[in-house]
Amino acid sequence: MxxxxxxxxxxxxxxxxxxxxxxxxxxxxxxxxxxxxxxxxxxxxxxxxxxxxxxxxxxxxxxxxxxxxxxxxxxxxxxxxxxxxxxxxxxxxxxxxxxxxxxxxxxxxxxxxxxxxxxxxxxxxxxxxxxxxxxxxxxxxxxxxxxxxxxxxxxxxxxxxxxxPSVDLAPLEIAHTEWFHCDGLADYYGFGVFSEPHWAAIENFLESAVRAGVNTILTPVWTAALDTGVTERRTPTQLLRIIDRGEEQYEFDFSGVRRWMTVCRKVGIRNLEIVHLFTQWGARATPPMIVDTPEGPEQRFGWHVPADDPRYRRLLEQMLPALRRVLDEEWGLDRVFFHVSDEPTLAHLESFATAWGIVADLLEGCTVIDALAELELHSKGLVALPIVSNDHADAFLDAGVPSMWLYYCVAQSRRVANRFMALPSSRSRVLGAQLYLTGAEGFLHWGFNFYNSFLSRRRIDPFRDTTAGSAFLGGDAFLVYPGPEGRPWESIRHRVVAEAFVDHRAMAMLARCTSDENVRAIVDPSADLTLTSFPADPDHYRRVAVALADGLVDAAGSQSSDQA
Structure with missing residues (x-):
């Protein structure tokens, strides 16, 4: 001072x-x-x-x-x-x-x-x-x-x-997605959906997501069936044009999807995450898809159409193979994730199983992921690659689940890492170490720029309302604010999330150069860092970052000496 x-x-x-x-x-x-x-x-x-x-x-x-x-x-x-x-x-x-x-x-x-x-x-x-x-x-x-x-x-x-350091970090090896909400940009700025100003804002905000360590992005091939009340409707943001040719035959225009891929390549996104094929919390209905008809656009699917409606299956039989071909040829299907429904519980076992049965054959060979908390849904074969909340992940780790991601949201408010404004930043920074130590293959958070109230009942001004209408803890719904002219203003939390993923990149890179045991000795010397127990001292994370950087420099020097 x-x-x-x-x-x-x-x-x-x-x-x-x-x-x-x-x-x-x-x-x-x-x-x-x-x-x-x-x-x-x-x-x-x-x-x-x-x-x-x-x-x-x-x-x-x-x-x-x-x-x-x-x-x-x-x-x-x-x-x-x-x-x-x-x-x-x-x-x-x-x-x-x-x-x-x-x-x-x-x-x-x-x-x-x-x-x-x-x-x-x-x-x-x-x-x-x-x-x-x-x-x-x-x-x-x-x-x-x-x-x-x-x-x-x-x-x-x-x-x-x-x-x-005299070394450059390798790219992030695991997947990191922060759900991207195109409707929030259109609504806040008053841009026409997928107008040129909207596309410019999308690119600006995607660049900001990449700065936060994001390499995987939620892609609105159709409007996301997320955080929307049964009687509510979010601003449609559907990249795929679905054209009704009569007698339940459809034609598809992928020009919007292709432009999305072009922007994602430009800013450095590696993986695409396709929005969910069924509604959230139970998979009981279809997502809000708009179909072009001779009479004009029609929302043919949505809350009013149940998941097992035969008309939806007939659409999917035509749409998903066509979508897969485009993604495989122009992006790489090995870098695409599909979803069935978000956050199913055991109470939704029957409806989720029904939804999975509707699309299982159409997604054969694809990577399908979904967020959940209960091990039984995975054990029954319904979610092969689970995204597990960090307060329930110990059960999956103890069971030896071979592949999993982690996530947190407003429900993970006790004893675990999160990014709420009221938490110390060290409780967000620890995520990088936790992802490395658990062997998680990815991380998901639902709110990069969610500018609606709970269940999307109304739009909010994020400069005045940081809690989605007093529903979510401050900091849960978004990492960035909508600044002037379609450009994001970032946050302290944005910076600390980015730091956590730089930590992970350094850990993974040093493990390749030396060994996993060496990295664990640096990151967790007492072998007591878990998902619910971790250092609160901010200097711990800064000292670890220095030790990792020094280790990478030493490893690079040793390799140079060996080659000489």
Whole structure:
């Protein structure tokens, strides 16, 4: 902490949340930031101004950043956002706060690196350091001076240690999907669905998803039958044009699907995740598919058509083989995931089994995944590749299920990792280690940009409503905010999710270079890190990141010596 007069400034790491009424935890300078080329390494400068003087209004605070060649810095203001449902009544002791209030989350771009301080409150500027190809390897220092423009003086000065490894990270080996909701972009911005402005926004938000470590994207071949009440209807976002040729014969126009694939390739998406073939929570009905008829577009399927309606099977008999051919020839069917229905329970056993029977032969040879919590659904052969909630995964691990993904959502609110605003960021960062240690083949979260209320009963303004109409804990429904001109503004949680997947990439890469045992000794030296027990100390994750980077550098050096 560096005082000047009564100004207070604190250097913080990316795992701190700077609340206005609490002095933040300072950066541990003995643990450098790790800046792999092409990845962000982040820190914060927290500022608390002096008491307001009688005749002087507080002026802005401005950062002066002096970085070595090859390192650049982007600055954002950490804005407070409303959170009227921070925690449930049974919250565990690990929450930062459990009551409603204002929470630091939104990263609003600050091209002039300026912050307007607030009397009596801590506020923060977020700094992303990016290493490019010209950055020198090894330890470097970024100098930060904090200027009070009103006082015309430096009120804080910090030297931020940054370590640039001499190795580049390999791509993420496992699948990572954050469900992408095209309707939210169309609705918030007022864009026509799949108009040119909508496509531009889709590309911008997909780029942001990739920055969060996403490599798999939910693809609305038809409108997703997700988070929609039985009597509700989300804005249709159907890429596939289905044309009625009479007598239940259909023609298909895949131009929208092809454009989607083109955009995904451009931004770096590896896998496509096809939206669900039946409705959520029971698979009792068909998804809302629009069919072009001589009389105009008609929603021929949806909540009003049961899953076992023969007309739906006849459509699928024509549509799924055609879709498979396009995906196989133009993307690679080995990089496509299909869904039957989201989050079935044992209460839905009969209806889910019926739905699976309707499509099983049409999806033969495809990878089919679904989120669930109960082992019996997998044991009965209904979900070959389960996506298991992290608070139920131990049963699957104990049973030796050979392949599985993990997920969490609002229901996983006790004792496990999650990304709620009221949780410490370390509880989100640990995900990378948990995915590695459990051998999970993927991770799913349902809300990259869900801008509706619970069950999509109405649209919401995510800047004012961060809890989907007081239904989901703040931070569950989206990682990004809809900024101006169809461009996302990201969040603290977005950055920490990205860090977790950088951790996983480093772990997987080091295991290939050395051994799994070596990585486990670094990540979990006491062999006690589980899905429900993990370090709360933020510095633990930063120290692990440094050790992994150093291990990769040493391994690369050993390989070079061997080759010489």
């Amino acid at each position: 560096t005082p000047h007069s009564t100004w207070q400034t604190v250097l913080c790491d990316s795992l701190e949340k700077v609340f206005p009424d609490q002095a933040p935890r300072p950066f541990t300078e003995s643990v450098p930031l790790v800046a792999y080329r092409g990845q962000l390494a982040s820190f914060q400068i927290a500022v608390r101004p002096p008491r307001l003087r009688e005749s002087t209004r507080l002026g802005d605070v401005e950062l002066e950043i002096v970085a070595p060649p090859g390192l650049r810095a982007d600055v954002s203001v950490v804005d407070l956002v409303p959170n009227d449902l921070a925690a449930f009544e049974d919250a565990d002791e690990g929450y930062l706060r459990t009551g409603p209030g204002l929470f630091p989350d939104l990263l609003r771009p600050a091209p002039h690196a300026r912050l307007q301080p607030v009397v009596g409150q801590w506020r923060a500027l977020w700094v992303d350091v990016i290493a490019d190809a010209e950055a020198a390897n090894g330890d470097q220092t970024v100098l930060v001076r904090v200027h009070s423009l009103a006082d015309e003086c430096v009120i804080g000065e910090f030297q931020v240690p940054v370590r640039v």
